[in-house]
Structure formats: structure tokens, C-alpha cells
Amino acid sequence: MSQDHSYRCLEVPGDAPFALGPSKGKGWGAFATRRIERGTLILREKPLFVIQKAHDEITEQDIWTAFHQLQPKEKKQFLCLRDNDSRPFLRIIDAFAENSFSISAHPPTRGIFLLQSRFDHSCIPNSKIPATGGQSISRFATRTIDAGEEITFCYPTAFHCKTRDERHRELRFICHCKACLPGTPFQQLSDMRRTLIRGLQYLTLGHDFNGQRQTSASPIIFNSELKQAAEDFSIPISSRLIYNLLFMVLMEEEGLLDDFIIRRMTPSIRMTTTKFQTESNVRIARLAMAQETWLGKFCVAFMLHGRRDVADDAIAEQLRMLHGLSV
Numbered sequence: 001m002s003q004d005h006s007y008r009c010l011e012v013p014g015d016a017p018f019a020l021g022p023s024k025g026k027g028w029g030a031f032a033t034r035r036i037e038r039g040t041l042i043l044r045e046k047p048l049f050v051i052q053k054a055h056d057e058i059t060e061q062d063i064w065t066a067f068h069q070l071q072p073k074e075k076k077q078f079l080c081l082r083d084n085d086s087r088p089f090l091r092i093i094d095a096f097a098e099n100s101f102s103i104s105a106h107p108p109t110r111g112i113f114l115l116q117s118r119f120d121h122s123c124i125p126n127s128k129i130p131a132t133g134g135q136s137i138s139r140f141a142t143r144t145i146d147a148g149e150e151i152t153f154c155y156p157t158a159f160h161c162k163t164r165d166e167r168h169r170e171l172r173f174i175c176h177c178k179a180c181l182p183g184t185p186f187q188q189l190s191d192m193r194r195t196l197i198r199g200l201q202y203l204t205l206g207h208d209f210n211g212q213r214q215t216s217a218s219p220i221i222f223n224s225e226l227k228q229a230a231e232d233f234s235i236p237i238s239s240r241l242i243y244n245l246l247f248m249v250l251m252e253e254e255g256l257l258d259d260f261i262i263r264r265m266t267p268s269i270r271m272t273t274t275k276f277q278t279e280s281n282v283r284i285a286r287l288a289m290a291q292e293t294w295l296g297k298f299c300v301a302f303m304l305h306g307r308r309d310v311a312d313d314a315i316a317e318q319l320r321m322l323h324g325l326s327v
């Protein structure tokens with residue numbers, strides 16, 4: 001059946017390190033045709049068309065208008081997209097929702113990407129499309145991918161701090177990745193790790209993943225003093241360093257620590273270590289950062305647990321000012 005499947009008419013670049021094919025229980029997906037090293041560009045793609053509007057404001061009419069401006073060959077390509085491999089989409093708005101990606105938030109713009117949207121989801125993915133400027137979007141390998149392995153990415157955001165049940169309430173399908181197989185030791189640990197990651201983020205940022213304060217209906221930080229300290233940025237620097245390093249360790253254990261996260265987190269972790277003024281804390285922080293692994297850094301930094309620093313009050317005040325909490 002797959003020899004004459006609609007997706008055969010999608011044009012995969014000749015040098016692409018993947019091919020499209022059936023993926024058990026997921027429709028079709030993209031599979032590595034050779035070993036792909038971590039960090040490698042897998043696919044850069046231009047949109048077939050874009051619509052400059054917020055996702056929830058895009059109407060059927062907007063999509064038909066954009067569709068009618070396409071060349072005949074492009075229309076054919078769009079129409080070959082299937083509702084997860086099987087039927088043609090019943091409504092053009094569903095085809096758009098399933099196969100479009102956000103290109104920019106300001107102004108809000110979404111584009112249809114024929115190939116990028118063929119990749120299936122995993123909660124422990126091996127590729128990522130980082131936010132960039134411009135209309136093309138690029139997918140990179142976040143770890144080494146073996147020939148024959150399915151190339152996946154994580155569809156929604158903030159899945160790194162949501163449990164299996166929370167993720168499945170958002171997905172419109174049941175994911176069977178390693179972090180979702182119920183009852184396995186990995187899945188149970190995964191739920192614990194992701195819950196902890198969410199809490200650690202709350203403690204260092206002062207808010208939840210969605211920018212909101214936690215309410216009593218969905219508590220993550222149960223200790224009210226600690227929650228208050230997080231929200232008014234009076235968490236000591238030693239704890240900030242420990243929490244950030246533990247975040248890296250847990251992300252690594254979970255298989256989610258990619259180079260994009262390392263590049264985003266490392267400067268702020270290094271910056272935190274430069275803030276200590278108490279001599280003994282400075283020494284421990286330096287020793288921690290000299291360790292090779294994230295686990296090694298965390299274990300040494302844990303010696304700072306419970307230690308205050310001369311700089312704590314000034315740092316807390318700076319953070320409050322930055323967040324508009326004091327003048």
C-alpha cells in the first residue's frame with residue numbers, strides 16, 4: 001500500500017539524511033537513512049505559505065485565500081497531506097492546524113511546512129526546531145541518531161516539566177515513548193523528575209512554566225515559606241546554584257539535555273557563581289564548576305546547602321527591581 005501512498009509525491013531533498021515511511025501506530029514518520037551526529041542540521045525548509053495572524057484567529061477563509069494563491073504544483077502538494085497517513089483532511093483548517101508551525105510571535109505568523117510536519121512526536125525526542133528569525137525553520141539532531149531510527153521531536157512546549165498524565169491530556173493521541181509506557185520504572189522516575197524540574201524552575205524563576213503563580217488548586221511548592229521566598233526572589237545564591245545544577249542533572253537523566261539547553265543555561269549558571277562574596281562560598285562554587293559532569297558539579301555545589309552569602313540581600317533586591325517588585 002505504501003508504494004503509491006500520497007506522501008511519495010512529497011519532495012525530500014536528495015541529500016536529506018531521512019526518508020518518509022510508515023511508523024507503527026503513528027501513521028507515517030521520518031526515519032534516519034544514515035547515522036546523524038548530535039548537532040547536525042537535518043532539514044531546513046521554507047513554508048509553502050504563511051498566514052500572519054495568531055493561531056486561534058486563523059479562519060478557514062484565511063487558509064483558502066492563501067491556498068488559491070499557490071501554484072498548481074504547490075496546491076497538489078498541500079492536498080496530498082493526510083490526516084495521520086490515512087484519509088484526506090475533512091476540513092482545510094484541520095490540515096493547517098496539523099501541519100503548520102509558528103514562525104514568529106511578533107507579528108504572530110504561522111507557516112505550512114510539508115516535510116517538517118511529517119515528523120512524529122516523542123516526549124524524549126532526538127531532534128528540535130529552535131526558534132530563529134526568518135521564515136525557514138531548521139531541525140537539528142539533539143543527540144546522535146542511528147540509521148533506521150525514527151526522528152522525532154516534542155510537539156508542545158514545557159513537556160519537560162509535565163507528568164505523563166498532564167502530557168496526555170494535551171496530546172490528541174496516546175504517546176508510547178519510553179517516558180509514557182505506564183508502570184515502567186523509567187516512566188515512574190520520569191514523572192518524579194519532571195515534577196521536580198517544574199518545582200526547581202519555580203524556585204529559581206519565581207513563577208510556573210506558563211508565567212503564572214501557583215494557586216492552592218495546583219501546588220508544586222508545598223512549603224509556603226519557600227514558595228514565598230521564590231516569589232519575592234529571596235532564595236539565597238547558594239540555593240539558586242544548587243537548583244540550577246540539579247535541573248541540569250535531571251534533564252540529563254531524562255534524556256532531554258541538548259546543546260540548546262546547555263547554551264541557554266550555562267551563562268546564567270556561571271553568572272550565579274560569580275555573585276558569591278563570602279570567601280568559603282566562592283571557593284566551593286569554583287570547585288563545583290571545575291568538575292567535568294553536571295552530576296559532579298551538583299555534588300560539589302551541594303556543600304553550599306543552607307549557607308548564606310554576604311551578597312544574598314543585594315542580589316535579591318536586584319532581582320526584585322528587575323521584576324518590577326521594588327523601586
Ligand SMILES: C[S@@+](CC[C@H](N)C(=O)[O-])C[C@H]1O[C@@H](n2cnc3c(N)ncnc32)[C@H](O)[C@@H]1O
Nearest residue numbers: 026027028084085098117118119120121173175
Ligand atoms: C503532524 S502529524 C505527523 C505525521 C503523521 N504521522 C502522518 O502520517 O502524517 C501529527 C499526527 O501524527 C500522529 N502522531 C505523531 N506522533 C505520534 C505518537 N508519538 N504517537 C501516536 N501518534 C502520533 C498523531 O495522529 C498526530 O496527530
